Amino acid sequence: MEDKQIIQTSEEITLSDLFQILRRRIGIIVFVTVITGLITLFYLLFIAKPIYSISATIKIPAKSASGINLGAAAVLLGGSTSAPGVDEQIEIIKSRRVLKNVVNELNLLHYFKSKTKDKAKEELTENQVIEKLYKDIVKASSQKNTSLIQITVELDDKQLAYNIVQSIIKNYIDISKELNKDENSYLYDFVQQQLPIVEKELAEIEEKLQKFQQEKSLVPTEEVKQLVTTYTELDNQIVNAQLNLRAIEETVTLLNKQISEVKGMAVAQSYTPSSEQLEELKKQLAELEIERNSLLLKYTEEAPAVKEVTEKIEVVKKMINAELSRITSAKLETQDPALSELYASLSKAITERESLKATLQGLQKAKEELDKKLEKFPEIQREYVALQREQTIKQQVYATLKAKQEELRLSTAGMNFNVPVVIDEPYIPEKPAKPNKKLTLAVGGVLGIFLGILGAFLREATDQRILDKQQVVSLLGQETIDYTNPFDAKKNSEALKNTLVHTFETSDSNKITHITSAGKIPEKNQIAFELAKLSASLGRRTVLIDTAGELSLNVSKEKAISISKFVSDKSDKNLPEYSENLCIVLKTEDDSDYLTLSPKFKEKLENLNGEFDTIFIITPDVSSAEAKYTAEFSSKNFLVAKPKISTKKDLLTAYTMKELNLLWVSKD
Numbered sequence: 001m002e003d004k005q006i007i008q009t010s011e012e013i014t015l016s017d018l019f020q021i022l023r024r025r026i027g028i029i030v031f032v033t034v035i036t037g038l039i040t041l042f043y044l045l046f047i048a049k050p051i052y053s054i055s056a057t058i059k060i061p062a063k064s065a066s067g068i069n070l071g072a073a074a075v076l077l078g079g080s081t082s083a084p085g086v087d088e089q090i091e092i093i094k095s096r097r098v099l100k101n102v103v104n105e106l107n108l109l110h111y112f113k114s115k116t117k118d119k120a121k122e123e124l125t126e127n128q129v130i131e132k133l134y135k136d137i138v139k140a141s142s143q144k145n146t147s148l149i150q151i152t153v154e155l156d157d158k159q160l161a162y163n164i165v166q167s168i169i170k171n172y173i174d175i176s177k178e179l180n181k182d183e184n185s186y187l188y189d190f191v192q193q194q195l196p197i198v199e200k201e202l203a204e205i206e207e208k209l210q211k212f213q214q215e216k217s218l219v220p221t222e223e224v225k226q227l228v229t230t231y232t233e234l235d236n237q238i239v240n241a242q243l244n245l246r247a248i249e250e251t252v253t254l255l256n257k258q259i260s261e262v263k264g265m266a267v268a269q270s271y272t273p274s275s276e277q278l279e280e281l282k283k284q285l286a287e288l289e290i291e292r293n294s295l296l297l298k299y300t301e302e303a304p305a306v307k308e309v310t311e312k313i314e315v316v317k318k319m320i321n322a323e324l325s326r327i328t329s330a331k332l333e334t335q336d337p338a339l340s341e342l343y344a345s346l347s348k349a350i351t352e353r354e355s356l357k358a359t360l361q362g363l364q365k366a367k368e369e370l371d372k373k374l375e376k377f378p379e380i381q382r383e384y385v386a387l388q389r390e391q392t393i394k395q396q397v398y399a400t401l402k403a404k405q406e407e408l409r410l411s412t413a414g415m416n417f418n419v420p421v422v423i424d425e426p427y428i429p430e431k432p433a434k435p436n437k438k439l440t441l442a443v444g445g446v447l448g449i450f451l452g453i454l455g456a457f458l459r460e461a462t463d464q465r466i467l468d469k470q471q472v473v474s475l476l477g478q479e480t481i482d483y484t485n486p487f488d489a490k491k492n493s494e495a496l497k498n499t500l501v502h503t504f505e506t507s508d509s510n511k512i513t514h515i516t517s518a519g520k521i522p523e524k525n526q527i528a529f530e531l532a533k534l535s536a537s538l539g540r541r542t543v544l545i546d547t548a549g550e551l552s553l554n555v556s557k558e559k560a561i562s563i564s565k566f567v568s569d570k571s572d573k574n575l576p577e578y579s580e581n582l583c584i585v586l587k588t589e590d591d592s593d594y595l596t597l598s599p600k601f602k603e604k605l606e607n608l609n610g611e612f613d614t615i616f617i618i619t620p621d622v623s624s625a626e627a628k629y630t631a632e633f634s635s636k637n638f639l640v641a642k643p644k645i646s647t648k649k650d651l652l653t654a655y656t657m658k659e660l661n662l663l664w665v666s667k668d
Contacts, residue, residue, distance in 0.1 A: 040445075467644060528544060631657040
């Protein structure tokens with residue numbers, strides 16, 4: 001027998017092959033896509049929680065430099081005219097200080113405990129809630145190349161999400177205001193606190209003075225009036241000195257804080273320069289201020305004696321400032337221009353503070369001298385002066401505080417421009433932001449198609465069944481003769497003719513045609529029977545031999561002979577005819593399974609070659625011993641294949657048969 005090369009399948013897969021695979025496995029693709037879509041829909045309807053996104057936009061303003069933040073110090077300490085670092089502000093928004101206030105204001109610890117499983121409920125702490133807000137719920141992001149920050153809170157409770165955004169904005173603005181305060185801001189707060197107190201005291205003293213005048217009917221002398229006026233002026237000077245002293249002390253405190261920040265200290269340090277010479281100069285300044293105020297009780301400021309003392313005071317002030325500069329310069333560890341400037345400002349502020357302290361001492365001394373003068377007057381006069389003086393003092397204090405309040409209000413008005421401004425207020429949306437049902441369904445659909453295609457290729461790689469004719473052609477490299485199912489001779493007459501042509505085309509004296517199948521295919525017997533009848537009708541003496549024992553379903557047993565009788569019959573010419581020119585041999589229950597594999601059977605077939613024109617032999621499927629044995633001595637081999645029954649293994653087994661022809665049985 002002529003050897004045949006084993007089939008070599010190409011490793012290259014063309015685009016046409018891919019489309020063929022997808023077409024064959026379209027059922028898997030549709031099934032997986034539908035299942036994935038249903039799972040996605042179930043998730044959206046019954047599992048996924050709606051997440052609401054509440055957002056607000058805040059503008060971070062530019063900081064204007066304050067009076068003491070000058071030059072390099074202003075840049076280092078944040079007092080620039082450009083917008084502050086947006087990243088820094090984002091960290092402040094999400095800082096523990098802000099989030100802790102939010103947790104306490106909205107009682108979020110209780111809220112998250114109510115949503116936590118019983119086991120972990122008691123273990124939940126405030127720190128864990130703050131961390132959850134920071135990592136999962138609160139988001140803050142800057143808009144590119146702007147000083148705008150968007151705060152977003154995502155939560156399944158839209159009202160709570162709205163409240164969290166509002167609370168974050170409130171606490172962030174409060175902290176920003178505190179961070180932007182300078183000494184004027186602190187002094188403004190102090191004046192605001194003192195005003196209602198002084199106003200109440202003024203009302204009480206006015207009522208007391210009015211009652212005194214009604215009861216005593218006192219008419220004050222000119223000397224008393226003059227004394228009251230002097231008291232008033234002196235008290236007014238004392239009040240102004242006290243306010244100025246308070247302001248300069250706030251300045252000194254702020255400068256010390258800024259120096260600590262520049263030096264990288266975690267806690268603000270208080271630095272008060274001192275030396276023996278400085279203490280002596282402070283003592284001289286106090287004495288000169290006392291002397292000056294005593295002279296002012298007798299003379300005007302234009303008096304030579306007053307001018308002389310005033311000049312001495314200015315000289316001492318310069319000496320104090322020089323000594324302070326020397327001390328602070330010696331304290332500097334580096335030639336840092338920012339520190340140098342801050343220490344210079346500190347020296348100037350301390351000089352002013354010492355001057356005000358000395359002035360206050362002088363005013364207090366002058367007041368004591370007035371008190372001594374007052375003791376010479378009668379008691380009723382002294383009582384009147386005390387009441388009048390107290391009323392005047394309160395009036396002056398109240399007027400001074402009101403004036404200072406307005407002055408500080410104007411000076412701190414610019415601070416309001418350094419407070420974050422809410423550009424877009426948060427609002428409660430009607431629909432949740434997540435999940436996006438349309439998008440999720442679309443993603444689920446695409447994922448389903450992808451998984452379906454993947455499943456199709458995996459199934460193609462693991463499935464050994466033949467599903468369409470294209471697989472047969474690709475695998476064996478030859479075209480097929482196509483039959484339709486359900487099988488009908490008239491419907492398949494053209495295919496039967498083509499098959500018969502292939503049967504007769506050989507010029508070999510061997511007239512045996514072998515018909516087998518790739519798998520158990522009932523149509524094989526029908527095709528073989530119709531071929532035998534067609535051959536007989538053409539006047540060719542034909543024998544149809546069924547070694548599979550399945551043809552009995554299609555023919556009459558009475559007109560056929562058994563294989564055992566066929567083999568034992570010594571005559572090759574007198575086979576009983578089933579019909580004109582047609583003899584049929586059937587395998588019966590009494591026939592041995594090994595009879596068709598015996599040399600006698602083969603010898604009988606060889607003897608028939610000279611007596612009959614065509615011999616058809618039907619064997620079980622191609623993997624059977626009968627099929628392999630018969631194929632060796634047959635001149636033609638026909639393999640019947642059918643989708644979902646035939647396998648690749650069967651086709652490859654049949655490929656080694658000589659003169660192989662393929663018969664494909666497909667659905668109509």
